[in-house]
Amino acid sequence: MKRILTGIKPTGSPHIGNYLGAIRPAIELANLPDTTAMYFIADYHALTTVHDGKTLDHLTREVAATWIAFGLDPAKTLFYRQSDVPETFELAWVLTCFTSKGWMNKMHAYKAHLDSSKEEDKDAGINIGIYTYPILMAADILLFDADLVPVGKDQLQHVEIARDMAQRLNHTYKQELLRLPAAKIDEQTMIIPGLDGRKMSKSYDNTIPLLAPAKQLRKAVMKIVTDSTPPEAPKDPDKSLIMDLYKLYAKPEQVAELRTRYQSGIGWGDAKGALADVLESVVAEPRRRYDELMANREELDALLREGGTRARDYATRVLRRVRDGIGISR
Structure with missing residues:
Protein backbone atom coordinates (compact mmCIF):
# COMPACT_ATOMS: atom_id res chain seq x y z
CA MET A 1 0.00 0.00 0.00
CA LYS A 2 1.66 3.23 -1.18
CA ARG A 3 1.34 6.25 1.09
CA ILE A 4 0.92 9.52 -0.82
CA LEU A 5 1.08 12.91 0.89
CA THR A 6 0.21 16.39 -0.37
CA GLY A 7 0.00 19.74 1.40
CA ILE A 8 -2.26 22.64 0.43
CA LYS A 9 -1.22 26.11 1.59
CA PRO A 10 -4.20 28.39 2.35
CA THR A 11 -2.92 31.71 1.06
CA GLY A 12 -5.73 32.68 -1.31
CA SER A 13 -9.14 31.73 -2.65
CA PRO A 14 -9.04 28.80 -5.14
CA HIS A 15 -9.31 29.62 -8.85
CA ILE A 16 -10.14 27.45 -11.87
CA GLY A 17 -6.45 26.77 -12.46
CA ASN A 18 -6.17 25.20 -9.00
CA TYR A 19 -8.97 22.80 -9.87
CA LEU A 20 -7.33 21.32 -12.97
CA GLY A 21 -3.76 21.70 -11.77
CA ALA A 22 -4.12 20.37 -8.23
CA ILE A 23 -7.56 19.49 -6.89
CA ARG A 24 -8.83 17.12 -9.58
CA PRO A 25 -5.50 15.23 -10.02
CA ALA A 26 -5.16 14.80 -6.25
CA ILE A 27 -8.68 13.43 -5.87
CA GLU A 28 -8.12 11.02 -8.78
CA LEU A 29 -4.89 9.90 -7.10
CA ALA A 30 -6.73 9.29 -3.83
CA ASN A 31 -9.11 6.92 -5.60
CA LEU A 32 -6.38 4.66 -6.97
CA PRO A 33 -6.26 1.09 -5.59
CA ASP A 34 -3.53 0.15 -3.11
CA THR A 35 -3.08 3.80 -2.17
CA THR A 36 -3.38 5.63 1.14
CA ALA A 37 -3.80 9.34 0.44
CA MET A 38 -2.93 11.94 3.07
CA TYR A 39 -3.84 15.55 2.31
CA PHE A 40 -3.26 18.33 4.81
CA ILE A 41 -3.98 22.04 4.95
CA ALA A 42 -0.64 23.72 5.66
CA ASP A 43 -1.96 26.52 7.85
CA TYR A 44 1.30 27.01 9.75
CA HIS A 45 3.18 27.29 6.46
CA ALA A 46 0.76 30.05 5.45
CA LEU A 47 1.73 31.95 8.60
CA THR A 48 4.97 33.01 6.89
CA THR A 49 2.94 35.45 4.79
CA VAL A 50 -0.63 35.62 6.15
CA HIS A 51 -0.58 37.69 9.34
CA ASP A 52 -4.27 38.28 9.96
CA GLY A 53 -6.00 35.71 12.17
CA LYS A 54 -9.48 35.98 10.70
CA THR A 55 -8.10 35.79 7.16
CA LEU A 56 -6.05 32.66 7.87
CA ASP A 57 -9.00 30.98 9.58
CA HIS A 58 -11.28 31.78 6.63
CA LEU A 59 -8.76 30.64 4.00
CA THR A 60 -8.18 27.38 5.87
CA ARG A 61 -11.89 26.60 5.97
CA GLU A 62 -12.21 27.70 2.35
CA VAL A 63 -9.60 25.18 1.22
CA ALA A 64 -11.22 22.39 3.24
CA ALA A 65 -14.70 23.14 1.91
CA THR A 66 -13.46 23.38 -1.68
CA TRP A 67 -11.69 20.04 -1.71
CA ILE A 68 -14.60 18.24 -0.05
CA ALA A 69 -17.09 19.93 -2.41
CA PHE A 70 -15.18 18.62 -5.43
CA GLY A 71 -15.23 15.04 -4.22
CA LEU A 72 -12.55 14.44 -1.61
CA ASP A 73 -13.99 11.91 0.84
CA PRO A 74 -12.63 12.47 4.38
CA ALA A 75 -13.74 8.94 5.30
CA LYS A 76 -11.43 7.41 2.68
CA THR A 77 -8.65 10.01 2.71
CA LEU A 78 -6.65 11.28 5.66
CA PHE A 79 -7.57 14.98 5.48
CA TYR A 80 -6.36 17.21 8.29
CA ARG A 81 -5.00 20.58 9.35
CA GLN A 82 -1.27 20.78 9.92
CA SER A 83 -1.95 22.67 13.15
CA ASP A 84 -3.91 19.70 14.53
CA VAL A 85 -0.74 17.58 14.55
CA PRO A 86 1.71 19.18 17.03
CA GLU A 87 4.09 16.24 16.60
CA THR A 88 5.06 17.86 13.30
CA PHE A 89 6.81 20.67 15.10
CA GLU A 90 8.71 18.40 17.46
CA LEU A 91 10.05 16.42 14.51
CA ALA A 92 10.88 19.70 12.76
CA TRP A 93 13.15 20.63 15.69
CA VAL A 94 14.89 17.26 15.54
CA LEU A 95 15.50 17.75 11.82
CA THR A 96 16.74 21.30 12.42
CA CYS A 97 19.52 19.88 14.56
CA PHE A 98 20.72 17.80 11.62
CA THR A 99 20.42 20.48 8.95
CA SER A 100 23.31 22.76 8.04
CA LYS A 101 22.89 26.46 7.39
CA GLY A 102 24.59 25.89 4.05
CA TRP A 103 21.69 23.68 2.98
CA MET A 104 19.19 26.35 3.90
CA ASN A 105 21.11 29.04 2.02
CA LYS A 106 20.65 27.03 -1.19
CA MET A 107 16.89 26.64 -0.94
CA HIS A 108 15.06 28.01 -3.97
CA ALA A 109 12.34 29.82 -2.02
CA TYR A 110 14.88 31.68 0.13
CA LYS A 111 17.03 32.57 -2.88
CA ALA A 112 13.95 33.79 -4.76
CA HIS A 113 13.12 36.15 -1.90
CA LEU A 114 16.70 37.45 -1.94
CA ASP A 115 16.60 37.98 -5.70
CA SER A 116 13.30 39.86 -5.53
CA SER A 117 14.33 42.06 -2.60
CA LYS A 118 14.86 45.72 -3.44
CA GLU A 119 16.29 46.49 -0.01
CA GLU A 120 19.95 47.22 0.59
CA ASP A 121 19.87 44.44 3.17
CA LYS A 122 18.70 41.50 1.05
CA ASP A 123 17.45 39.66 4.15
CA ALA A 124 15.13 42.50 5.12
CA GLY A 125 11.56 41.27 5.15
CA ILE A 126 12.54 37.59 5.20
CA ASN A 127 11.38 35.99 8.44
CA ILE A 128 12.92 32.83 9.88
CA GLY A 129 9.75 30.95 8.96
CA ILE A 130 10.50 31.51 5.28
CA TYR A 131 14.16 30.56 5.80
CA THR A 132 13.38 27.30 7.63
CA TYR A 133 10.29 26.51 5.55
CA PRO A 134 11.91 23.40 3.97
CA ILE A 135 12.56 21.88 7.40
CA LEU A 136 8.92 22.10 8.42
CA MET A 137 7.94 20.73 5.03
CA ALA A 138 10.31 17.80 5.55
CA ALA A 139 8.69 17.11 8.92
CA ASP A 140 5.25 17.14 7.26
CA ILE A 141 6.45 14.45 4.86
CA LEU A 142 8.58 12.28 7.13
CA LEU A 143 6.14 12.16 10.05
CA PHE A 144 3.72 10.09 7.99
CA ASP A 145 6.13 7.64 6.34
CA ALA A 146 5.14 9.04 2.95
CA ASP A 147 6.31 6.94 0.02
CA LEU A 148 5.38 9.42 -2.70
CA VAL A 149 4.97 13.19 -2.68
CA PRO A 150 3.34 14.62 -5.83
CA VAL A 151 5.12 17.88 -6.70
CA GLY A 152 5.79 20.18 -9.60
CA LYS A 153 9.35 20.52 -10.80
CA ASP A 154 9.72 23.75 -8.84
CA GLN A 155 9.01 21.86 -5.59
CA LEU A 156 11.30 18.90 -6.26
CA GLN A 157 14.07 20.34 -4.09
CA HIS A 158 11.85 20.19 -0.99
CA VAL A 159 11.34 16.44 -1.36
CA GLU A 160 15.03 15.91 -2.04
CA ILE A 161 16.05 17.74 1.12
CA ALA A 162 13.48 15.79 3.16
CA ARG A 163 15.07 12.62 1.84
CA ASP A 164 18.55 13.93 2.67
CA MET A 165 17.47 14.80 6.22
CA ALA A 166 16.02 11.33 6.74
CA GLN A 167 19.20 9.71 5.41
CA ARG A 168 21.37 11.83 7.69
CA LEU A 169 19.32 10.93 10.76
CA ASN A 170 19.23 7.24 9.85
CA HIS A 171 22.98 7.19 9.20
CA THR A 172 23.81 8.99 12.44
CA TYR A 173 21.82 6.54 14.58
CA LYS A 174 22.52 3.49 12.39
CA GLN A 175 18.86 2.51 12.09
CA GLU A 176 15.88 3.36 9.90
CA LEU A 177 14.13 5.96 11.99
CA LEU A 178 12.52 7.70 9.03
CA ARG A 179 11.27 6.36 5.70
CA LEU A 180 12.85 7.88 2.60
CA PRO A 181 10.22 9.57 0.41
CA ALA A 182 10.29 9.89 -3.36
CA ALA A 183 8.92 12.70 -5.48
CA LYS A 184 6.13 11.97 -7.92
CA ILE A 185 6.55 14.48 -10.73
CA ASP A 186 3.70 14.86 -13.18
CA GLU A 187 5.40 15.69 -16.47
CA GLN A 188 1.99 16.49 -17.92
CA THR A 189 1.09 19.11 -15.32
CA MET A 190 -1.10 21.64 -17.10
CA ILE A 191 -0.27 25.31 -17.19
CA ILE A 192 -3.67 27.00 -17.07
CA PRO A 193 -3.73 30.38 -18.85
CA GLY A 194 -5.14 33.38 -17.02
CA LEU A 195 -7.22 36.30 -18.21
CA ASP A 196 -4.21 37.89 -19.92
CA GLY A 197 -2.70 34.72 -21.39
CA ARG A 198 0.02 34.34 -18.78
CA LYS A 199 -0.06 31.46 -16.31
CA MET A 200 -3.12 31.83 -14.08
CA SER A 201 -1.77 33.08 -10.76
CA LYS A 202 -2.92 35.21 -7.85
CA SER A 203 0.36 37.13 -8.12
CA TYR A 204 -0.58 38.22 -11.66
CA ASP A 205 -4.13 39.12 -10.64
CA ASN A 206 -5.41 37.23 -13.70
CA THR A 207 -7.49 34.47 -12.12
CA ILE A 208 -11.05 33.26 -12.57
CA PRO A 209 -12.51 32.38 -9.14
CA LEU A 210 -13.49 28.73 -8.84
CA ASP A 291 -21.69 27.10 0.38
CA GLU A 292 -23.33 24.52 2.63
CA LEU A 293 -20.04 23.68 4.34
CA MET A 294 -18.96 27.30 4.73
CA ALA A 295 -22.32 28.12 6.32
CA ASN A 296 -22.06 25.19 8.73
CA ARG A 297 -18.82 25.68 10.61
CA GLU A 298 -19.60 22.87 13.04
CA GLU A 299 -19.78 20.23 10.29
CA LEU A 300 -16.56 21.38 8.63
CA ASP A 301 -14.64 21.65 11.89
CA ALA A 302 -15.87 18.21 12.95
CA LEU A 303 -14.56 16.67 9.73
CA LEU A 304 -11.18 18.34 10.18
CA ARG A 305 -10.93 17.40 13.86
CA GLU A 306 -11.67 13.78 13.01
CA GLY A 307 -8.94 13.89 10.38
CA GLY A 308 -6.56 15.44 12.89
CA THR A 309 -7.26 12.70 15.43
CA ARG A 310 -6.54 9.99 12.87
CA ALA A 311 -3.41 11.81 11.72
CA ARG A 312 -2.06 12.13 15.27
CA ASP A 313 -2.62 8.44 15.86
CA TYR A 314 -0.10 7.67 13.13
CA ALA A 315 2.21 10.62 13.82
CA THR A 316 2.71 9.70 17.48
CA ARG A 317 3.93 6.24 16.47
CA VAL A 318 6.52 7.65 14.08
CA LEU A 319 7.66 10.26 16.59
CA ARG A 320 7.97 7.60 19.28
CA ARG A 321 10.25 5.64 16.95
CA VAL A 322 12.40 8.75 16.42
CA ARG A 323 12.50 9.60 20.11
CA ASP A 324 13.59 6.10 21.04
CA GLY A 325 16.31 6.24 18.40
CA ILE A 326 17.78 9.58 19.45
CA GLY A 327 17.57 8.85 23.17
CA ILE A 328 14.62 11.04 24.13
CA SER A 329 12.01 8.50 25.14
CA ARG A 330 9.34 8.58 27.78
Whole structure:
Protein backbone atom coordinates (compact mmCIF):
# COMPACT_ATOMS: atom_id res chain seq x y z
CA MET A 1 0.00 0.00 0.00
CA LYS A 2 1.66 3.23 -1.18
CA ARG A 3 1.34 6.25 1.09
CA ILE A 4 0.92 9.52 -0.82
CA LEU A 5 1.08 12.91 0.89
CA THR A 6 0.21 16.39 -0.37
CA GLY A 7 0.00 19.74 1.40
CA ILE A 8 -2.26 22.64 0.43
CA LYS A 9 -1.22 26.11 1.59
CA PRO A 10 -4.20 28.39 2.35
CA THR A 11 -2.92 31.71 1.06
CA GLY A 12 -5.73 32.68 -1.31
CA SER A 13 -9.14 31.73 -2.65
CA PRO A 14 -9.04 28.80 -5.14
CA HIS A 15 -9.31 29.62 -8.85
CA ILE A 16 -10.14 27.45 -11.87
CA GLY A 17 -6.45 26.77 -12.46
CA ASN A 18 -6.17 25.20 -9.00
CA TYR A 19 -8.97 22.80 -9.87
CA LEU A 20 -7.33 21.32 -12.97
CA GLY A 21 -3.76 21.70 -11.77
CA ALA A 22 -4.12 20.37 -8.23
CA ILE A 23 -7.56 19.49 -6.89
CA ARG A 24 -8.83 17.12 -9.58
CA PRO A 25 -5.50 15.23 -10.02
CA ALA A 26 -5.16 14.80 -6.25
CA ILE A 27 -8.68 13.43 -5.87
CA GLU A 28 -8.12 11.02 -8.78
CA LEU A 29 -4.89 9.90 -7.10
CA ALA A 30 -6.73 9.29 -3.83
CA ASN A 31 -9.11 6.92 -5.60
CA LEU A 32 -6.38 4.66 -6.97
CA PRO A 33 -6.26 1.09 -5.59
CA ASP A 34 -3.53 0.15 -3.11
CA THR A 35 -3.08 3.80 -2.17
CA THR A 36 -3.38 5.63 1.14
CA ALA A 37 -3.80 9.34 0.44
CA MET A 38 -2.93 11.94 3.07
CA TYR A 39 -3.84 15.55 2.31
CA PHE A 40 -3.26 18.33 4.81
CA ILE A 41 -3.98 22.04 4.95
CA ALA A 42 -0.64 23.72 5.66
CA ASP A 43 -1.96 26.52 7.85
CA TYR A 44 1.30 27.01 9.75
CA HIS A 45 3.18 27.29 6.46
CA ALA A 46 0.76 30.05 5.45
CA LEU A 47 1.73 31.95 8.60
CA THR A 48 4.97 33.01 6.89
CA THR A 49 2.94 35.45 4.79
CA VAL A 50 -0.63 35.62 6.15
CA HIS A 51 -0.58 37.69 9.34
CA ASP A 52 -4.27 38.28 9.96
CA GLY A 53 -6.00 35.71 12.17
CA LYS A 54 -9.48 35.98 10.70
CA THR A 55 -8.10 35.79 7.16
CA LEU A 56 -6.05 32.66 7.87
CA ASP A 57 -9.00 30.98 9.58
CA HIS A 58 -11.28 31.78 6.63
CA LEU A 59 -8.76 30.64 4.00
CA THR A 60 -8.18 27.38 5.87
CA ARG A 61 -11.89 26.60 5.97
CA GLU A 62 -12.21 27.70 2.35
CA VAL A 63 -9.60 25.18 1.22
CA ALA A 64 -11.22 22.39 3.24
CA ALA A 65 -14.70 23.14 1.91
CA THR A 66 -13.46 23.38 -1.68
CA TRP A 67 -11.69 20.04 -1.71
CA ILE A 68 -14.60 18.24 -0.05
CA ALA A 69 -17.09 19.93 -2.41
CA PHE A 70 -15.18 18.62 -5.43
CA GLY A 71 -15.23 15.04 -4.22
CA LEU A 72 -12.55 14.44 -1.61
CA ASP A 73 -13.99 11.91 0.84
CA PRO A 74 -12.63 12.47 4.38
CA ALA A 75 -13.74 8.94 5.30
CA LYS A 76 -11.43 7.41 2.68
CA THR A 77 -8.65 10.01 2.71
CA LEU A 78 -6.65 11.28 5.66
CA PHE A 79 -7.57 14.98 5.48
CA TYR A 80 -6.36 17.21 8.29
CA ARG A 81 -5.00 20.58 9.35
CA GLN A 82 -1.27 20.78 9.92
CA SER A 83 -1.95 22.67 13.15
CA ASP A 84 -3.91 19.70 14.53
CA VAL A 85 -0.74 17.58 14.55
CA PRO A 86 1.71 19.18 17.03
CA GLU A 87 4.09 16.24 16.60
CA THR A 88 5.06 17.86 13.30
CA PHE A 89 6.81 20.67 15.10
CA GLU A 90 8.71 18.40 17.46
CA LEU A 91 10.05 16.42 14.51
CA ALA A 92 10.88 19.70 12.76
CA TRP A 93 13.15 20.63 15.69
CA VAL A 94 14.89 17.26 15.54
CA LEU A 95 15.50 17.75 11.82
CA THR A 96 16.74 21.30 12.42
CA CYS A 97 19.52 19.88 14.56
CA PHE A 98 20.72 17.80 11.62
CA THR A 99 20.42 20.48 8.95
CA SER A 100 23.31 22.76 8.04
CA LYS A 101 22.89 26.46 7.39
CA GLY A 102 24.59 25.89 4.05
CA TRP A 103 21.69 23.68 2.98
CA MET A 104 19.19 26.35 3.90
CA ASN A 105 21.11 29.04 2.02
CA LYS A 106 20.65 27.03 -1.19
CA MET A 107 16.89 26.64 -0.94
CA HIS A 108 15.06 28.01 -3.97
CA ALA A 109 12.34 29.82 -2.02
CA TYR A 110 14.88 31.68 0.13
CA LYS A 111 17.03 32.57 -2.88
CA ALA A 112 13.95 33.79 -4.76
CA HIS A 113 13.12 36.15 -1.90
CA LEU A 114 16.70 37.45 -1.94
CA ASP A 115 16.60 37.98 -5.70
CA SER A 116 13.30 39.86 -5.53
CA SER A 117 14.33 42.06 -2.60
CA LYS A 118 14.86 45.72 -3.44
CA GLU A 119 16.29 46.49 -0.01
CA GLU A 120 19.95 47.22 0.59
CA ASP A 121 19.87 44.44 3.17
CA LYS A 122 18.70 41.50 1.05
CA ASP A 123 17.45 39.66 4.15
CA ALA A 124 15.13 42.50 5.12
CA GLY A 125 11.56 41.27 5.15
CA ILE A 126 12.54 37.59 5.20
CA ASN A 127 11.38 35.99 8.44
CA ILE A 128 12.92 32.83 9.88
CA GLY A 129 9.75 30.95 8.96
CA ILE A 130 10.50 31.51 5.28
CA TYR A 131 14.16 30.56 5.80
CA THR A 132 13.38 27.30 7.63
CA TYR A 133 10.29 26.51 5.55
CA PRO A 134 11.91 23.40 3.97
CA ILE A 135 12.56 21.88 7.40
CA LEU A 136 8.92 22.10 8.42
CA MET A 137 7.94 20.73 5.03
CA ALA A 138 10.31 17.80 5.55
CA ALA A 139 8.69 17.11 8.92
CA ASP A 140 5.25 17.14 7.26
CA ILE A 141 6.45 14.45 4.86
CA LEU A 142 8.58 12.28 7.13
CA LEU A 143 6.14 12.16 10.05
CA PHE A 144 3.72 10.09 7.99
CA ASP A 145 6.13 7.64 6.34
CA ALA A 146 5.14 9.04 2.95
CA ASP A 147 6.31 6.94 0.02
CA LEU A 148 5.38 9.42 -2.70
CA VAL A 149 4.97 13.19 -2.68
CA PRO A 150 3.34 14.62 -5.83
CA VAL A 151 5.12 17.88 -6.70
CA GLY A 152 5.79 20.18 -9.60
CA LYS A 153 9.35 20.52 -10.80
CA ASP A 154 9.72 23.75 -8.84
CA GLN A 155 9.01 21.86 -5.59
CA LEU A 156 11.30 18.90 -6.26
CA GLN A 157 14.07 20.34 -4.09
CA HIS A 158 11.85 20.19 -0.99
CA VAL A 159 11.34 16.44 -1.36
CA GLU A 160 15.03 15.91 -2.04
CA ILE A 161 16.05 17.74 1.12
CA ALA A 162 13.48 15.79 3.16
CA ARG A 163 15.07 12.62 1.84
CA ASP A 164 18.55 13.93 2.67
CA MET A 165 17.47 14.80 6.22
CA ALA A 166 16.02 11.33 6.74
CA GLN A 167 19.20 9.71 5.41
CA ARG A 168 21.37 11.83 7.69
CA LEU A 169 19.32 10.93 10.76
CA ASN A 170 19.23 7.24 9.85
CA HIS A 171 22.98 7.19 9.20
CA THR A 172 23.81 8.99 12.44
CA TYR A 173 21.82 6.54 14.58
CA LYS A 174 22.52 3.49 12.39
CA GLN A 175 18.86 2.51 12.09
CA GLU A 176 15.88 3.36 9.90
CA LEU A 177 14.13 5.96 11.99
CA LEU A 178 12.52 7.70 9.03
CA ARG A 179 11.27 6.36 5.70
CA LEU A 180 12.85 7.88 2.60
CA PRO A 181 10.22 9.57 0.41
CA ALA A 182 10.29 9.89 -3.36
CA ALA A 183 8.92 12.70 -5.48
CA LYS A 184 6.13 11.97 -7.92
CA ILE A 185 6.55 14.48 -10.73
CA ASP A 186 3.70 14.86 -13.18
CA GLU A 187 5.40 15.69 -16.47
CA GLN A 188 1.99 16.49 -17.92
CA THR A 189 1.09 19.11 -15.32
CA MET A 190 -1.10 21.64 -17.10
CA ILE A 191 -0.27 25.31 -17.19
CA ILE A 192 -3.67 27.00 -17.07
CA PRO A 193 -3.73 30.38 -18.85
CA GLY A 194 -5.14 33.38 -17.02
CA LEU A 195 -7.22 36.30 -18.21
CA ASP A 196 -4.21 37.89 -19.92
CA GLY A 197 -2.70 34.72 -21.39
CA ARG A 198 0.02 34.34 -18.78
CA LYS A 199 -0.06 31.46 -16.31
CA MET A 200 -3.12 31.83 -14.08
CA SER A 201 -1.77 33.08 -10.76
CA LYS A 202 -2.92 35.21 -7.85
CA SER A 203 0.36 37.13 -8.12
CA TYR A 204 -0.58 38.22 -11.66
CA ASP A 205 -4.13 39.12 -10.64
CA ASN A 206 -5.41 37.23 -13.70
CA THR A 207 -7.49 34.47 -12.12
CA ILE A 208 -11.05 33.26 -12.57
CA PRO A 209 -12.51 32.38 -9.14
CA LEU A 210 -13.49 28.73 -8.84
CA LEU A 211 -16.55 28.94 -6.61
CA ALA A 212 -17.75 32.50 -6.98
CA PRO A 213 -21.48 33.11 -7.58
CA ALA A 214 -22.58 32.61 -11.19
CA LYS A 215 -22.76 36.34 -11.98
CA GLN A 216 -19.30 36.97 -10.55
CA LEU A 217 -17.89 34.01 -12.48
CA ARG A 218 -19.35 35.32 -15.74
CA LYS A 219 -18.07 38.83 -15.00
CA ALA A 220 -14.54 37.47 -14.56
CA VAL A 221 -14.72 35.51 -17.83
CA MET A 222 -15.78 38.66 -19.68
CA LYS A 223 -12.41 40.23 -18.72
CA ILE A 224 -10.44 37.77 -20.88
CA VAL A 225 -8.19 39.68 -23.25
CA THR A 226 -9.17 39.46 -26.96
CA ASP A 227 -8.26 41.27 -30.17
CA SER A 228 -10.36 43.62 -32.29
CA THR A 229 -11.46 41.10 -34.93
CA PRO A 230 -15.06 41.94 -36.02
CA PRO A 231 -17.79 39.58 -34.70
CA GLU A 232 -18.75 38.30 -38.16
CA ALA A 233 -15.15 37.53 -39.20
CA PRO A 234 -13.92 33.89 -39.09
CA LYS A 235 -11.52 33.26 -36.23
CA ASP A 236 -8.80 30.67 -35.65
CA PRO A 237 -9.90 28.55 -32.65
CA ASP A 238 -6.33 27.36 -32.17
CA LYS A 239 -5.14 30.90 -31.46
CA SER A 240 -7.83 31.84 -28.97
CA LEU A 241 -7.31 32.12 -25.22
CA ILE A 242 -11.04 31.59 -24.74
CA MET A 243 -10.91 28.32 -26.67
CA ASP A 244 -7.80 27.22 -24.76
CA LEU A 245 -9.78 27.46 -21.52
CA TYR A 246 -12.97 26.06 -23.03
CA LYS A 247 -11.20 22.86 -24.15
CA LEU A 248 -10.09 22.18 -20.60
CA TYR A 249 -13.63 22.02 -19.23
CA ALA A 250 -15.99 21.21 -22.11
CA LYS A 251 -16.99 17.85 -23.59
CA PRO A 252 -15.48 16.90 -26.99
CA GLU A 253 -18.75 17.48 -28.81
CA GLN A 254 -19.06 20.93 -27.23
CA VAL A 255 -15.53 21.80 -28.33
CA ALA A 256 -16.27 20.66 -31.88
CA GLU A 257 -19.41 22.80 -32.00
CA LEU A 258 -17.63 25.92 -30.73
CA ARG A 259 -14.78 25.39 -33.23
CA THR A 260 -17.35 25.45 -36.03
CA ARG A 261 -18.81 28.68 -34.67
CA TYR A 262 -15.32 30.21 -34.58
CA GLN A 263 -14.69 29.31 -38.20
CA SER A 264 -18.10 30.67 -39.25
CA GLY A 265 -17.66 33.89 -37.30
CA ILE A 266 -18.52 34.44 -33.64
CA GLY A 267 -18.40 37.54 -31.48
CA TRP A 268 -15.97 37.51 -28.59
CA GLY A 269 -18.84 38.18 -26.20
CA ASP A 270 -20.64 35.06 -27.39
CA ALA A 271 -17.45 32.99 -27.12
CA LYS A 272 -16.90 34.21 -23.57
CA GLY A 273 -20.53 33.42 -22.80
CA ALA A 274 -20.01 29.84 -23.99
CA LEU A 275 -16.99 29.53 -21.69
CA ALA A 276 -18.93 30.95 -18.74
CA ASP A 277 -21.75 28.47 -19.39
CA VAL A 278 -19.47 25.44 -19.45
CA LEU A 279 -17.63 26.58 -16.30
CA GLU A 280 -20.95 27.04 -14.55
CA SER A 281 -21.98 23.49 -15.49
CA VAL A 282 -18.79 22.16 -13.86
CA VAL A 283 -18.91 24.17 -10.63
CA ALA A 284 -22.65 24.59 -9.92
CA GLU A 285 -23.09 21.47 -7.78
CA PRO A 286 -19.71 21.72 -5.97
CA ARG A 287 -20.51 25.38 -5.24
CA ARG A 288 -23.80 24.35 -3.61
CA ARG A 289 -21.93 21.90 -1.36
CA TYR A 290 -19.18 24.45 -0.70
CA ASP A 291 -21.69 27.10 0.38
CA GLU A 292 -23.33 24.52 2.63
CA LEU A 293 -20.04 23.68 4.34
CA MET A 294 -18.96 27.30 4.73
CA ALA A 295 -22.32 28.12 6.32
CA ASN A 296 -22.06 25.19 8.73
CA ARG A 297 -18.82 25.68 10.61
CA GLU A 298 -19.60 22.87 13.04
CA GLU A 299 -19.78 20.23 10.29
CA LEU A 300 -16.56 21.38 8.63
CA ASP A 301 -14.64 21.65 11.89
CA ALA A 302 -15.87 18.21 12.95
CA LEU A 303 -14.56 16.67 9.73
CA LEU A 304 -11.18 18.34 10.18
CA ARG A 305 -10.93 17.40 13.86
CA GLU A 306 -11.67 13.78 13.01
CA GLY A 307 -8.94 13.89 10.38
CA GLY A 308 -6.56 15.44 12.89
CA THR A 309 -7.26 12.70 15.43
CA ARG A 310 -6.54 9.99 12.87
CA ALA A 311 -3.41 11.81 11.72
CA ARG A 312 -2.06 12.13 15.27
CA ASP A 313 -2.62 8.44 15.86
CA TYR A 314 -0.10 7.67 13.13
CA ALA A 315 2.21 10.62 13.82
CA THR A 316 2.71 9.70 17.48
CA ARG A 317 3.93 6.24 16.47
CA VAL A 318 6.52 7.65 14.08
CA LEU A 319 7.66 10.26 16.59
CA ARG A 320 7.97 7.60 19.28
CA ARG A 321 10.25 5.64 16.95
CA VAL A 322 12.40 8.75 16.42
CA ARG A 323 12.50 9.60 20.11
CA ASP A 324 13.59 6.10 21.04
CA GLY A 325 16.31 6.24 18.40
CA ILE A 326 17.78 9.58 19.45
CA GLY A 327 17.57 8.85 23.17
CA ILE A 328 14.62 11.04 24.13
CA SER A 329 12.01 8.50 25.14
CA ARG A 330 9.34 8.58 27.78
